[in-house]
Amino acid sequence: MDSVRPSSVTPNKSRFARTIAKVLHLRAATGIAPVDGVQKVKSQEFRIPKVKSQEFGIPDVKSQVFGVQKFKSQEFGVQKVKSQEFKVQKVKSQEFGGHKVNYQENGVQKGKSQEIGIQKVKSQENVKNDRNGGKVMVGRSESFDKNNEELQERVALEALVAKLFASVSSVKAAYAQLQYAQSPYDGEGIQAADKEVVSELKNLSELKRCFLKKQFDPKPETTLVLAEIEEQKSVLKTYEIMGKKLESQVRLKDSEIVFLGEKLEEAKNQNKLLERRLNQSGQLHVFDNLQLSGLSPNHFITVLRHTVKSIRSYVRMMMDDMKSTGWDIHAAAKAIDRNVVYWKEDHKCFAFEHFVCKEMFDAFQHPNFLLPNESLPEKKKQQQQLFFVRFTELKSMKPKEYLAQNPRSAFAKFCRVKYLRLVHPKMETSFFGNLNQRKLINAGEFPSSNFFTSFAEMAKRVWLLHCLAFSFNPEAAIFQVSKGCRFSEVYMESLADEAFLSTTSEPQVGFTVVPGFRLGKSVIQCQVYLTRLQSAPTKQR
Structure with missing residues (x-):
């Protein structure tokens, strides 16, 4: 103061x-x-x-x-x-x-x-406040500098880690390229991928050295962006290689599909060949020592079973040819019978079996099958002997051999008539592109195609069944059930069990697939396809 x-x-x-x-x-x-x-x-x-x-x-x-x-x-x-x-x-x-x-x-x-x-x-x-304020400002400045250094160090470390990830992605892409080049073998691709792997491993080693010596990038922000771009390029390259690998696998699978398709076709042909062999008369060797006096209904049932099997084999082959030539199976089945409702899609094969059986068994009840210019002995006993001899002659022979040896026989006439009625010209044209087989048959000759061979085998079975039926005394009688009949277990065997599961209406007969037979007091049931139809009076014949 x-x-x-x-x-x-x-x-x-x-x-x-x-x-x-x-x-x-x-x-x-x-x-x-x-x-x-x-x-x-x-x-x-x-x-x-x-x-x-x-x-x-x-x-x-x-x-x-x-x-x-x-x-x-x-x-x-x-x-x-x-x-x-x-x-x-x-x-x-x-x-x-x-x-x-x-x-x-x-x-x-x-x-x-x-x-x-x-x-x-x-x-x-x-004075004290001034000093403290100065100290606070100095402390804040030092703290700010320290935080700034830590932030810069962290950003630099992040940039280093980003470069590390980008390098690892590049190694992954190069390894994927190396794997892709091995199968199928690509020497140049393997060398290029190997060089890239070695280069990226060197980059990883350099990153390790920089980390240990704390030599960080002076511009970490730019490094982060470049590392992200590099990593995305590596990921894209990896996906491209995976896409190429998947395309190669697809091509391999396609070739396998083609190969398996060829194997399947071979297997189908082999099955058809086996079916033909099974349907040949070798299975009827049980009748070699059979005498006329020893005939029984069991013999007839055995021949009938082989006949039905041969018919179904022929129908299956015919439907395969129809499918391969572009036929509409649904429309074809509807043309046979329009009012039938099928329980399953694959049940339409029964319509074709019905059509074939109807044509092949037509006139079965007549001794001469209504063949033109065919005469028979007047005596009943002689007729039985004649039919049994025909049965014995044909049962052990192949139909083509028999037709070649006996072109004017009753069986040859039977084959000509039934083929011309069963095989429509449009069907033959769609199958073979011409009517050459029809022309040969009209000329009295027989084709050598597989289609006609299968038909001849089926015709042989029907002919043998007819000969055996008229070898009995009394002869066997054929019958079928009309459409709309109620189902009867005595006379009928259903081919569609689904009809019994329906509760809306009582199942009724849509059509007869395989006819039935009466042999003395025995009844062999006919095979029918049941459907939902209105009741109709029962008709038998």
């Missing part, structure tokens, strides 16, 4: 006036407001008039007024200042009117506004 120099006081003023002036000067210097003891904002706010010595008519002022004695703050309008607002470590003594006033050196002096000799002290608290 600056002391008031004596030269600044006017000599003609009294001591009391000088004292008042010094006090005012001290207040102005320290910035203490006269009312509340806080720092003065504007000096103009506190206007104190000049006090002359004559204005104070005080004869005698004791030293306590200006020295040790305390005055109340109301006398000068100064509020008591608390001790914590002014902390003074050491205050120099000041001269005041020739007297020294020593303030307490280590404590806090309570001073009222009227106390004079208060030294102007710079706030220790402000």
